[in-house]
Amino acid sequence: MKLESIVEYLDDYLAIEGHPDYGPAYNGLQVAGDRDVASIAAAVDASVASIEAAVASGADLMVVHHGLFWGGSAPVTGPLYRRLRPLLQRGVALYSAHLPLDAHAEIGNCALLADALGLTERASFAAYQGVAVGWWGTLPGATSVEDLSGTVSEAVGGSVQVIPGGPKEVRRVGVVTGGGASFLREAAEMGLDALVTGEGPHHTYIDAMEAGIHVLLGGHYATETFGVKALAAHVADRFGLEWSFIDQPTGL
DSSP: OOHHHHHHHHHHTTOOOOOOGGGGGGEEEEOOSSSSSSSEEEEEEOOHHHHHEEEEOOOOOEEEEEOTTOOOOSSSSSHHHHHHHHHHTTOOOOEESHHHHOOOOOTOHHHHHHHHHHHHHEEEEEEETEEEEEEEEEEEEEHHHHHHHHHHHHHHTSSOEOOOOOOOOOEEEEEHHHHHHHHGGHHHHTTTTTESSSOTTTTTHHHHHHOOOEEOOOOOOOSSSSSHHHHHHHHHHTTEEEEEEEOOOOOO
C-alpha cells in the first residue's frame, strides 16, 4: 500500500488539520518513507529503543503518540540523530498523533479507557483550546474508590495511585489520559466523583482533597497504550496490512 494513501486517510480520520495541540507535537507525518507499506509498528513514544525495535521488526511505517520533537527544534545530534538514523537508513516512515488520538471518539486513548471502565451515558469534557480531549460517564452502579482502582489497574495492567478526596460512593467518572490532572478542578465543578488520569504534579493531592474528588493515577504511559494499538489495528484492517505493538514502558 502506498504511504501517501495511508497518510491521507490518517489525516482525515484523526482530523489532524486544525486540531489544537502543543507546538512540538507536529501531528501527522514526521518522517517520510521511501517504500510501500506492508507492516505497521505502533508505539507510545518515538524513543531510540522503540524506533530500533520497530525497524528490526521489519515495519515500513511507525505510528506513535509522542513524536520526535518534544524538545523543540534542535540540531540533529545526540538522541535525535540516533532516533532519525535507523528510520532514514531503512526508509521507514513515522507518523505521530498526540491530542487528536487522545480525543478521538472511536479509537482514542480516553474513549477506550472509558470503555474499559464500563462508563455509559458519556459526554466529552476537558477542552484544550476549545476542543474536548476527555470523556466522562456513569458507572453501571455505585462503587467504592477501592473497587474503581481495581478496575483501572486491570485496564492499564499495572498499579494505580489513589488520592481519596471524593465521596464514599463513586458513580460519575471522568477520564483524561496522560497528564490530565490539570482538568481536576473542571471535573470537580461538574460534580464528578472521580477523575482517572495518568499522572499529575505534586499539588494534585492538595487540589483533589480540597475539591472533594478522587483522583486515580494509572501512569502516563500505561493510560496511553490504548490509542496507538487501536489505530494501528484499524489501519491494518482497512488496508490489509500487518501490525505489531512495540511495548517500551517508562514506569511513569
